[in-house]
Amino acid sequence: MQQRTPIQEQIDLPFVESLRISFQSLKIRFGRSIITTAGITLGIAFLVSVWTNNEIGLALQESGRQSAINTFEETTEKGISTKDIWLIVMSLIVCVVGIANSMLMAVTERFREIGTMKCLGALDGFVVRLFLLESGFQGFSGALIGALIGTLGAVLLGLKDYGLDLFFYFPLLPAQPEDGTMQLGVIVVILLGCILGMILAVIGSSFPAWRAAKLPPAEAMRTEV
Amino acid sequence: MADIVVKTEDVVKEYRMGSNILRALDGINIEIERGEYISLMGPSGSGKSTLFNMIGALDRPTEGQVYIDGQNMSQLSQRQIAAFRCHRVGYIFQSYNLLHVRSAHGNVTLPMIFAGIPEKQRNEKAEQLLDLVGLGDRMYHLPDELSGGQRQRVAIARALANDPSIVLADEPTANLDTITGREIIDLIKRLNTDQSVTVISATHDLKMLDVSDRIVDIRDGLVERIRNRDEIDIEVGEVGGEGE
Numbered sequence: 001m002q003q004r005t006p007i008q009e010q011i012d013l014p015f016v017e018s019l020r021i022s023f024q025s026l027k028i029r030f031g032r033s034i035i036t037t038a039g040i041t042l043g044i045a046f047l048v049s050v051w052t053n054n055e056i057g058l059a060l061q062e063s064g065r066q067s068a069i070n071t072f073e074e075t076t077e078k079g080i081s082t083k084d085i086w087l088i089v090m091s092l093i094v095c096v097v098g099i100a101n102s103m104l105m106a107v108t109e110r111f112r113e114i115g116t117m118k119c120l121g122a123l124d125g126f127v128v129r130l131f132l133l134e135s136g137f138q139g140f141s142g143a144l145i146g147a148l149i150g151t152l153g154a155v156l157l158g159l160k161d162y163g164l165d166l167f168f169y170f171p172l173l174p175a176q177p178e179d180g181t182m183q184l185g186v187i188v189v190i191l192l193g194c195i196l197g198m199i200l201a202v203i204g205s206s207f208p209a210w211r212a213a214k215l216p217p218a219e220a221m222r223t224e225v
Numbered sequence: 226m227a228d229i230v231v232k233t234e235d236v237v238k239e240y241r242m243g244s245n246i247l248r249a250l251d252g253i254n255i256e257i258e259r260g261e262y263i264s265l266m267g268p269s270g271s272g273k274s275t276l277f278n279m280i281g282a283l284d285r286p287t288e289g290q291v292y293i294d295g296q297n298m299s300q301l302s303q304r305q306i307a308a309f310r311c312h313r314v315g316y317i318f319q320s321y322n323l324l325h326v327r328s329a330h331g332n333v334t335l336p337m338i339f340a341g342i343p344e345k346q347r348n349e350k351a352e353q354l355l356d357l358v359g360l361g362d363r364m365y366h367l368p369d370e371l372s373g374g375q376r377q378r379v380a381i382a383r384a385l386a387n388d389p390s391i392v393l394a395d396e397p398t399a400n401l402d403t404i405t406g407r408e409i410i411d412l413i414k415r416l417n418t419d420q421s422v423t424v425i426s427a428t429h430d431l432k433m434l435d436v437s438d439r440i441v442d443i444r445d446g447l448v449e450r451i452r453n454r455d456e457i458d459i460e461v462g463e464v465g466g467e468g469e
Contacts, residue, residue, distance in 0.1 A: 007296055010307035011341045021338075028326040028367070116322045119283060120383070121311020121339035123304065217310075218284040221322065 010123055018126065022133040032106070033138060039102030040142030040197050041149065043095035048150030048193040049157075050091045052186050054084045056158045059171035059183060096200055103135055103204030107212070108223075114212040115220030124213040128206060135205035136198055143197020147190040229295075230391060230423050231257040231280055236289035238275050238446075249275040251446035252289070257425060259390070262417045262436060265427040267443035273427040274395055276443060280425060281314050281393045282306050293391070311339050315384025315422075317413075319396035321376040323368040329355060329379040330364045336386040347386075354382035358412060374405035381412060385422075392416065394426040398433070410436055 026033050114127050158166045174185040184192070212220050238250040249272045257263050265273040278284040279291055282298055291298045293313065301309065316322075323332050330351050337347035355364050358378040360371075368376050377397060384392055394413060398406030414436040417424045426433060434440065442449040 005294075007294075007301060007305045007313070008308050009302065009304040010311060010339070013338065013341070017338060024331075025326045112322065113324055116324060117335070118307070119281075119310055119316050119322070120336040121307050121387075123307050126339075216278075216284040218278040221283075221318075 010121060012123070013126055018129050018133060022130045022137070025130070026134055026137065036102045036106045037138045037142035037145075040099050040139055040201055041146035043098040043200075044143040044146030044193045044197045045150040045153065046146075047088070047091040047095045047196070048147045048189055049153040050087045050150075051189045051193075052151050052154035053157055054088065055171045055183060055186055055189060056154060056162070056166065057084070059169050060158075060162055060165065095196070099139075099197065099200040100204040103201055104208055106135075107131060107205045107208040111212045111215075111220050111223040114209070115215070115217040115223075118213070118217040118220065124210075127213040128210050131205050131209035132202055135201045139198035139201025140194060142201070143194045144190075146197060147193035150193065151186060151190060227256075228259040229256050230259045230261075230293065231255070231425065232292040233276075233279065234290045234292070236276070236279055236286045236291060238272075238279065238284070239287045249446055250279070250286070253279075253443075253446070253448055255441055255448060255451070257423065259423055260417070260421045262414065262424045262438045263426070264433050264437040264440045265425065265443055266429060266434075266440050267449075268429060271443045272446040273443045275446075277393060277395050277425070277427040280391075281316060282309055283316075307339075311336055312387050313389055313391060315386070315389040315392045317377070317380050317384050317392065317394040317397045319399045321368070321373075321380045321400075323376055323379055323383075325368055328365045328367055329360060329371065329375075329382075332368070332379055333383045333386055336383060340387050342387075350386065351382070354385055355379070357385075358382045372405075373401050374408065377401065377405075377409050378412070381409070381416075385416065385420075389422065391423045391425060394424065394428075396428055396430070397426065398428070398430045403432075406430065407432060 117127055118124075155166070171183055171185050172187055174183060174188055212223075215223075233253050233255050236250050236253040237248065240247045240249055251272075253272075253276055265276060267273045275284070279286050280293070282291075282293075282301075285299070293309070298306070298309075310316075323329075324335065327335065330348075333351040333354055334347045337350060342350070352361070352364065355361055358381050360375060360378050360382070363371060363375060368379065371379065377400075380397075392413070397413065398409050401409060410430075410432055413424055413426070416422050417436075426437075438454050440452045442452070
């Protein structure tokens with residue numbers, strides 16, 4: 001058998017090309033992207049609202065203004081009740097599961113697309129990078145909206161409980177009261193919510209994307225959801 | 226000496242389904258010459274699509290070797306396999322496999338993006354190719370806005386984007402009506418003759434018989450027989466006669 005020119009190695013694409021493809025994909029799939037992003041928004045909104053509510057409670061407690069309206073029965077010496085911790089942990093779990101599920105579904109329904117891209121010459125790493133970019137952007141924007149909605153919810157709830165006092169003692173920035181408890185402040189909570197949403201979205205999508213990218217294209221294209 | 230572009234040596238493919246092992250290919254040996262139009266024929270489940278996947282480096286054989294252009298495919302790195310899929314082969318599928326988020330033009334440019342071709346050049350080439358397949362006026366439509374035949378034309382244009390030496394077509398007419406199917410077959414045949422592209426098509430469409438140089442009949446994962454063009458002509462007549 002005659003040997004023609006040897007097969008070269010596939011080249012890496014510039015980052016800007018990946019960015020362009022992933023944004024185009026988000027744009028055209030707008031409706032579906034919104035639903036996936038909404039999953040992230042809800043998870044983070046829930047977490048941030050519970051967390052911010054707790055921060056507000058702590059700040060007001062610190063100021064000595066909340067004793068009359070504290071509805072929690074098991075307030076500990078440090079100010080955080082076991083019920084608060086329970087709520088935060090639960091909301092965190094709901095958030096993790098919700099986002100992971102949204103991203104898993106969003107990637108799994110695109111296995112055929114991943115297989116097709118590999119048929120056309122995409123490297124495994126390129127496919128994963130596309131999904132990483134898409135999910136990172138979705139994660140960040142979804143989480144930011146969620147964090148703002150969550151904060152708004154907590155503020156409205158706080159207004160009902162504490163009235164306008166809330167704004168005088170609003171825990172915007174981190175603080176370390178004398179009793180040694182650490183108050184993160186609402187800004188840090190929002191920031192953490194955004195980071196968490198983004199990380200969860202990226203992990204939730206890059207794992208199935210990596211798995212699909214590793215499959216031979218024929219198998220990826222056979223996968224039915 | 227014939228210029229062999231594809232050669233398979235005792236290719237075996239097994240699929241594990243639970244505790245059962247399904248032997249889809251049971252030792253396939255074929256040689257395909259450059260510029261040939263080959264049809265892999267056989268009923269559903271005969272293994273023709275599996276063989277198609279092996280030749281196109283879309284799946285790995287369990288045993289045996291596949292040589293393309295004299296290169297043993299099992300010895301290639303991942304990067305080389307990606308480059309092989311990108312430059313050497315054009316794929317056409319039964320279900321088109323277009324990316325829904327990209328227009329016809331966007332689908333045709335994608336393999337050229339992977340090949341690192343500059344934007345201006347790839348846009349021009351995509352326009353040329355879409356013109357060639359008769360879709361010059363629907364270039365910026367999304368696949369969902371195109372008919373089955375038009376989608377398959379986009380897939381053909383995309384398959385040709387990086388001037389492959391082999392076009393692999395897996396049941397390209399299965400989802401199309403008779404007339405559209407005929408048009409697609411003629412288009413693929415034209416590429417085969419005009420551009421000397423080797424065409425390997427898995428099919429059970431009898432219309433593909435009379436454009437093929439050779440037909441490889443696959444049954445139960447084995448090559449049942451290989452027929453040449455002259456033998457085919459007689460049989461097409463018989464098939465036509467039976468149908469009337």
